[in-house]
Amino acid sequence: MLLVIGNKNYSSWSLRPWLALKVLGLPFEERRVSLYVPGSKEKILEHSPSGKVPCLVDGKNVVWDSLAILEYLAERHPLWPADASERARARSLAAEMHSGFPNLRQHMSMNIRRRYPGKGRTPEVEAEIRRLVEIFSAAKAPFLFGAFGVVDAMYAPVVLRFRTYEVALPPAPRRYADAVLALPALQEWMEAGANEAEAIPQFDLYG
Ligand SMILES: N[C@@H](CCC(=O)N[C@@H](CS)C(=O)NCC(=O)O)C(=O)O
Structure with a gap:
């Protein structure tokens, strides 16, 4: 492949x-x-x-x-939950991420090597963050439906956005975000991203 x-x-x-x-x-x-x-x-x-x-x-x-x-x-x-009801919810969450969160995308774009604490928090972004906190809070440990799946892959970039923009999380969503951050594969991606030479100025939103 x-x-x-x-x-x-x-x-x-x-x-x-x-x-x-x-x-x-x-x-x-x-x-x-x-x-x-x-x-x-x-x-x-x-x-x-x-x-x-x-x-x-x-x-x-x-x-x-x-x-x-x-x-x-x-x-x-096996990237979807085995249980049909859980699968329905997982598919909804994946679709919600795929078609939603436009304000977060616009004002808190992914940028692994930068730190923009508190930037981009429009009222609309705050509302989307609240929704994400709700989703993360319902995670079965360690990932959203227990084992790693499609939904975790879909939400991993948000975990990185929360890191860049230093979004404070309550304990339950923090545990989920930390489990995603601890994935060796994500660590590998982050290291490679941080070491890339190229910059895309329009995505370095706040300097
Ligand atoms: N809905 C698509 C979106 C893909 C997308 O927007 N990719 C951007 C990545 S930043 C891209 O390829 N941009 C390059 C271009 O448009 O030339 C997906 O989920 O794969």
Whole structure:
């Protein structure tokens, strides 16, 4: 399998399937494209018909979009809860993340190597943070539904945003965030992101 991704410092979408592949221990080749520089769109389009990352190429199967890739992996690996009711809730949470939280995305974009304590807290962002605290508070230990799954991959970028913007969390959501941060795969991604040379100025939101 080949996974085409963007800059690890910034690309929250790329992190999701990369993390799942790593946690599952699946072998894959990684192709990192530096985003928003001349030639990057062409490089992405060599693989991804949408012109966006992430994109997974598995033999004749090309899967673009982070949630679609996670669903593809979940066909062969236990990334959804076994219980149907829990699965319904997990799917709702994954969809909520995929189509929601627009204010958080805009004002607290992922940026592993920066620290922006307290920045970006518009009233709308605060409301989205409250919703995330509610979701994290309901986590079964250590992850949202016990074992690591699609939902945790979907919410991992938020855990990194909370770290960058130093969002204070009550004990229960803090425990969930710490469990995600402790994943060796996430540590590997964070280290690589922090050491990337490229900067995308429009994503360094607060200097
Ligand atoms: N809904 C898509 C969004 C993908 C997306 O927006 N990717 C951005 C990553 S920052 C991208 O590829 N941007 C590069 C470009 O548009 O040239 C997903 O979940 O995969």
